[in-house]
Amino acid sequence: MAHKSNYVPQSAFEKWLDERLPVVRLMKDQFIDFPTPRNLNYWWTFGGILIFCLIAQMMTGIVLAMHYVANESMAFESIEHIMRNVNWGWLIRYTHAVGASMFFAAAYLHMFRGLYYGSYKAPREILWILGVVILLLMIATSFMGYSLPWGQMSFWAVTVITNLFSSFDSVIPGLGTRIVQWVWGGFSVGNPTLNRLFSLHYLLPFMIAGVVILHIWALHVPGNNNPTGIDVKRSSEAMPFHPYYTIKDGFALAVFAIVFAAFVFYAPNYLGHSDNYIPADPLVTPTHIVPEWYFLPFYAILRAIPSKLFGVIAMFGAIMVLFVVPWLDSSPIRSLRYRPMLKLFFWAFVVTCVALGYLGAMPPDGIYLLSARLGTFYYFAFFLVVLPVVGRIETPTQMPGSITEDIMSKERRRRAALEGGAPAGAPAAPEKR
Amino acid sequence: MANSNSTVDAVDDTGRRDFITVAAGAFAAIGLGPLVWPMLDQMNPDASALALGSVEIDLAPIDVGQAITIMWRGKPIFIRHRAEEEIQAADVTQISALPDRFARNLNLAEDAPAVDRNRAGEGHENWLVIIGICTHLGCIPRGQRVGDTKGEFGGWFCPCHGSHYDTAGRIRRGPAPRNMEVPPYKFLTDTRIKIG
Amino acid sequence: MDSLDTLARWRTAQIAGVLVIALLALAAPLRAAEDDQIIRKEAWSFTGPFGIYDRAQLQRGFLVYQEVCASCHGMHYLHYRNLSEAGGPEFPEAAAKVVAASVEVEDGPDDQGEMYMRPGRLSDAFVSPFQNDQEARVANNGALPPDLSLMAKARPDGVNYLYSMLTGYADAPADVSMAEGMYYNTAFAGHQIAMPPPLFDDSIEYTDGTPPTIDNYAKDVTAFMMWAAEPKLEERHRVGFRVMIYLIIVAGLLYVAKRRVWSRGAH
Numbered sequence: 001m002a003h004k005s006n007y008v009p010q011s012a013f014e015k016w017l018d019e020r021l022p023v024v025r026l027m028k029d030q031f032i033d034f035p036t037p038r039n040l041n042y043w044w045t046f047g048g049i050l051i052f053c054l055i056a057q058m059m060t061g062i063v064l065a066m067h068y069v070a071n072e073s074m075a076f077e078s079i080e081h082i083m084r085n086v087n088w089g090w091l092i093r094y095t096h097a098v099g100a101s102m103f104f105a106a107a108y109l110h111m112f113r114g115l116y117y118g119s120y121k122a123p124r125e126i127l128w129i130l131g132v133v134i135l136l137l138m139i140a141t142s143f144m145g146y147s148l149p150w151g152q153m154s155f156w157a158v159t160v161i162t163n164l165f166s167s168f169d170s171v172i173p174g175l176g177t178r179i180v181q182w183v184w185g186g187f188s189v190g191n192p193t194l195n196r197l198f199s200l201h202y203l204l205p206f207m208i209a210g211v212v213i214l215h216i217w218a219l220h221v222p223g224n225n226n227p228t229g230i231d232v233k234r235s236s237e238a239m240p241f242h243p244y245y246t247i248k249d250g251f252a253l254a255v256f257a258i259v260f261a262a263f264v265f266y267a268p269n270y271l272g273h274s275d276n277y278i279p280a281d282p283l284v285t286p287t288h289i290v291p292e293w294y295f296l297p298f299y300a301i302l303r304a305i306p307s308k309l310f311g312v313i314a315m316f317g318a319i320m321v322l323f324v325v326p327w328l329d330s331s332p333i334r335s336l337r338y339r340p341m342l343k344l345f346f347w348a349f350v351v352t353c354v355a356l357g358y359l360g361a362m363p364p365d366g367i368y369l370l371s372a373r374l375g376t377f378y379y380f381a382f383f384l385v386v387l388p389v390v391g392r393i394e395t396p397t398q399m400p401g402s403i404t405e406d407i408m409s410k411e412r413r414r415r416a417a418l419e420g421g422a423p424a425g426a427p428a429a430p431e432k433r
Numbered sequence: 434m435a436n437s438n439s440t441v442d443a444v445d446d447t448g449r450r451d452f453i454t455v456a457a458g459a460f461a462a463i464g465l466g467p468l469v470w471p472m473l474d475q476m477n478p479d480a481s482a483l484a485l486g487s488v489e490i491d492l493a494p495i496d497v498g499q500a501i502t503i504m505w506r507g508k509p510i511f512i513r514h515r516a517e518e519e520i521q522a523a524d525v526t527q528i529s530a531l532p533d534r535f536a537r538n539l540n541l542a543e544d545a546p547a548v549d550r551n552r553a554g555e556g557h558e559n560w561l562v563i564i565g566i567c568t569h570l571g572c573i574p575r576g577q578r579v580g581d582t583k584g585e586f587g588g589w590f591c592p593c594h595g596s597h598y599d600t601a602g603r604i605r606r607g608p609a610p611r612n613m614e615v616p617p618y619k620f621l622t623d624t625r626i627k628i629g
Numbered sequence: 630m631d632s633l634d635t636l637a638r639w640r641t642a643q644i645a646g647v648l649v650i651a652l653l654a655l656a657a658p659l660r661a662a663e664d665d666q667i668i669r670k671e672a673w674s675f676t677g678p679f680g681i682y683d684r685a686q687l688q689r690g691f692l693v694y695q696e697v698c699a700s701c702h703g704m705h706y707l708h709y710r711n712l713s714e715a716g717g718p719e720f721p722e723a724a725a726k727v728v729a730a731s732v733e734v735e736d737g738p739d740d741q742g743e744m745y746m747r748p749g750r751l752s753d754a755f756v757s758p759f760q761n762d763q764e765a766r767v768a769n770n771g772a773l774p775p776d777l778s779l780m781a782k783a784r785p786d787g788v789n790y791l792y793s794m795l796t797g798y799a800d801a802p803a804d805v806s807m808a809e810g811m812y813y814n815t816a817f818a819g820h821q822i823a824m825p826p827p828l829f830d831d832s833i834e835y836t837d838g839t840p841p842t843i844d845n846y847a848k849d850v851t852a853f854m855m856w857a858a859e860p861k862l863e864e865r866h867r868v869g870f871r872v873m874i875y876l877i878i879v880a881g882l883l884y885v886a887k888r889r890v891w892s893r894g895a896h
Binding site for chain 2: 059060063066067082084085086087088089091092247250254323
C-alpha cells in the first residue's frame with residue numbers, strides 16, 4: 001500500500017478482472033513485490049509460521065469435528081473412536097493437540113521479538129494491539145478446545161476457570177453466581193456447558209483469521225520494523241518479499257515443522273496430562289490440577305495474589321497491560337540493540353516469564369509462592385515502571401544513521417576480522433565456498 | 434574473496450540457483466499429497482463400520498406372501514416369502530423383457546443373467562432376499578407391507594420416480610437402471626439365513 | 630561475503646530453536662510421580678523412535694489379562710477384531726473369533742421385544758465383567774476396578790508405573806498401619822491399594838518357554854495394556870520416520886536455495 005503498484009495485467013481477462021476486483025494486483029503488490037527491509041533476521045519468520053499454525057489447526061479441527069460428538073456421555077468415547085477407528089484419526093488428533101502447543105510457542109516468540117525490537121512503537125501501535133487481541137482469542141479458543149475430550153483435566157479445568165467468574169460475588173453479592181450459572185447453563189458443569197464450548201471453539205478460529213487479516217493489513221501500511229528499528233530510507237534497503245522472504249520463511253517453517261513432527265510422531269502426549277485419559281468424573285478432582293504449559297505463567301500470577309477477586313484481575317491484567325505497552329515505553333528508540341539498560345531488564349523479564357511458567361506447575365506454598373509473588377511483581381513492574389522510567393534515564397549507544405550504514409559497518413568489521421585472523425572466541429566460520 | 438570474479442560467479446549462481454530453487458519447491462510440493470491424503474481418507478468408512486458383521490435371521494415366522502425388512506450395514510434388506518404364483522410369474526419372464534439383464538447377485542458372478550433362479554437361491558425359490566434400495570436414486574420402494582402398492586408387476590414400486598419392480602426384485606419399468614441387489618447371504622438351516 | 634552475518638543469523642535461529650524446545654520441555658518433568666512412589670524403569674520394545682511391540686509378549690500379555698485381570702477389569706475400548714489387526718498381538722483371525730465366541734454378548738431386542746444373549750463376534754467390544762460401576766463396587770468391597778483400555782496413558786510414566794505397581798506388593802513396614810482390606814504397595818500413591826496381589830509365580834501357563842514368573846507376567850500384561858491404549862503406535866513410528874526424513878531433506882534444500890537466492894540479492 002505504501003509502494004507503487006508494479007502489476008501490469010497480461011491478458012485481456014486479467015485486465016477485465018483487475019478493473020472489477022483487483023485481487024491479483026493485491027496479491028502481487030502485498031505478497032510478491034512488497035518491499036521488505038533487507039536486514040530481517042530469523043526472529044521475523046514467526047509471522048509466517050503462525051499463519052501456518054492457524055491453517056493447520058483449522059484444517060485438522062474441521063476434520064475432527066466430523067467425528068467428534070459434543071455430548072457429555074459420548075465425547076470421551078468419540079475421541080477414542082477417532083484414535084482407534086477413523087482412518088488417520090490418531091494423526092489428525094495428535095497434530096491438532098500438539099499444534100495448540102506449537103501455536104503458542106511460536107506466538108510467544110513472535111511477541112518477545114516485537115518487544116525486543118520495539119515493533120509496537122509508532123506507527124505500529126494498532127498492529128501490536130491487534131496482535132494482543134489475537135492472543136486473547138487464542139487463549140479462549142485453546143481453553144475451549146482442551147475441554148472437548150471431556151477427560152478429568154478437561155472437566156476440572158472448565159470447572160476451575162468458569163468459577164473464576166464467581167469472584168464477582170465480592171463486588172455485587174450474587175452477581176458472580178448468576179454469571180457462572182449462565183456460563184454453565186445449569187448448576188454445575190455439564191452437557192449444556194460442553195455444547196456451548198464446542199460451538200464457540202469452532203467459531204473463534206474464524207474470528208482469529210479475521211483479526212489476522214487486519215493484523216497483516218496494519219503491518220503493510222507502515223511496512224516491517226527491522227532489527228535496527230530504523231525506518232527504511234531508500235529503496236536499496238528493501239527487497240521484494242518474493243523470493244527473498246518467501247524462501248527464508250519457507251526454510252524457517254521447514255525447521256519448525258521438524259520440531260512439530262517430532263512431537264506428533266514421537267512424543268504426542270508429552271505436552272498433555274495423563275489425567276485427561278481418564279473420563280470426566282464430577283465426583284473426583286485430580287490430585288494436581290495444572291493448566292496446559294502455555295497458561296502456566298498466568299496461572300502462577302492468579303495464585304500469587306491472596307485475594308480471589310484481585311487474583312483474577314491480576315491474571316487478566318497481565319494480558320491487558322500489553323494493550324498499553326506502546327504508550328508505556330517513553331523512549332523514541334525502537335530496537336533494544338541500542339538500549340543497553342532496557343536490554344538487561346528485558347532479559348530479566350524473559351527469565352521471569354519462564355520462571356512463572358515453572359512456578360505455575362508447582363504447589364502454591366513456601367518458596368514457590370514467594371517466588372511467584374516476586375515474579376508477578378516484576379512482571380507488572382517491567383511494564384508499569386521499567387518501560388516508562390528507563391527511557392528517560394538511560395543513555396542509548398551509538399546508532400547507525402540508516403539500515404545501509406548498519407550493513408556497511410558490519411561488512412567493515414567482517415573484513416577487518418578476516419584480515420586480522422579470526423577474532424578470539426568466534427566459532428569456526430564456514431567459509432563461503 | 435569471491436568479489437573479484439563476480440561475473441563468472443553470477444552466471445554460475447543463476448544456473449544452480451534456479452535448479453536448486455526449483456528442486457526445493459518441487460520437493461516441498463510433493464509433500465502436499467501425503468499431507469492432504471489423511472484429510473480425505475478420514476471420511477472413508479472407518480474400521481468400526483467395516484467390521485460391522487453379519488446378521489442372522491430366523492425365517493420360520495414369515496408366512497407365505499408376507500415380507501419383513503431388516504437392517505444390515507445400515508441398509509434395509511427385504512425378505513419376501515414368495516407364493517407359488519409369484520415365483521411362476523418371475524420364472525416365465527423372458528430375459529429379453531428385462532431392462533437390466535444381469536442378476537446383480539453378490540453371491541454369483543458379475544455377468545450371471547437375471548433369470549429367477551439367479552435371484553432367489555437354488556432350492557429356496559420361495560425366499561427372495563434383496564437390498565431394498567431403488568437403484569435410481571436410493572429411495573426405499575413400497576410393497577413390503579400389506580396394503581402397500583406393489584407396482585404393475587406385483588413386486589415393489591418406488592414412489593419417488595415411479596420405478597416398477599417385479600416379484601424377483603428386477604426393474605421392469607421406470608427410471609431405475611438396475612435390478613435391486615441381492616446381498617451376500619447363505620442358508621444356515623432351511624429356516625435360518627445369515628446375511629454378510 | 631556474508632559469513633559473519635550468516636553466522637549471526639544462524640546463532641539467532643539456534644537460539645530460537647533451543648528456546649522453543651526449552652519452553653516445551655519445561656512442561657512435562659513438572660508432573661513427575663509422587664516422590665515416595667518407587668517406579669522401576671524397564672526397557673520396553675516399543676519406546677524410542679523405532680519402537681515396535683513384541684508380538685509374543687502381547688500375546689502372553691493378553692493371556693495374563695484374560696486369566697487374571699479380566700475377572701474384575703474391563704477393556705471396553707478394545708474390540709475382538711483388534712486382536713488380529715496389524716500392529717498388535719496379531720493373533721490369527723480364527724483365534725480372535727474363538728476368543729470372541731467364548732463370551733456372551735447382550736443383543737436385541739428380538740421379535741418378542743426381549744434382550745437376549747449371543748456369542749460374541751469380532752465386531753463386538755470387549756465385554757466388561759460388570760454391568761455398571763455400582764455392581765463393580767458391590768463385588769469389590771466398595772472399590773471400583775477401573776477400565777484398563779487407557780490405563781497405560783492415564784498415569785504419569787504409565788508403563789513403568791503399571792509394571793512397578795504390579796510387582797510392588799510387599800509387607801507393610803512396621804510403622805505403617807494398614808486400613809481394613811488394603812494392601813501395601815511400594816509404587817501406588819499413598820502405598821495402600823485395594824487390589825489384592827493379582828500375580829503369583831506359576832499361576833498362568835506360558836507355552837513359549839518364557840519363565841512363568843510374577844516379573845514376566847507383569848511385564849507382559851503391561852506391554853499389552855500399552856498396546857490397548859496406543860494401538861497405532863507402530864504405524865505412528867513408521868509414518869513418523871518417513872515424515873522426518875522428508876522434512877529434513879526439504880529443510881536442507883530450502884536452506885541451500887535460500888543461500889542461493891540471497892547471495893544474488895545481497896549485493
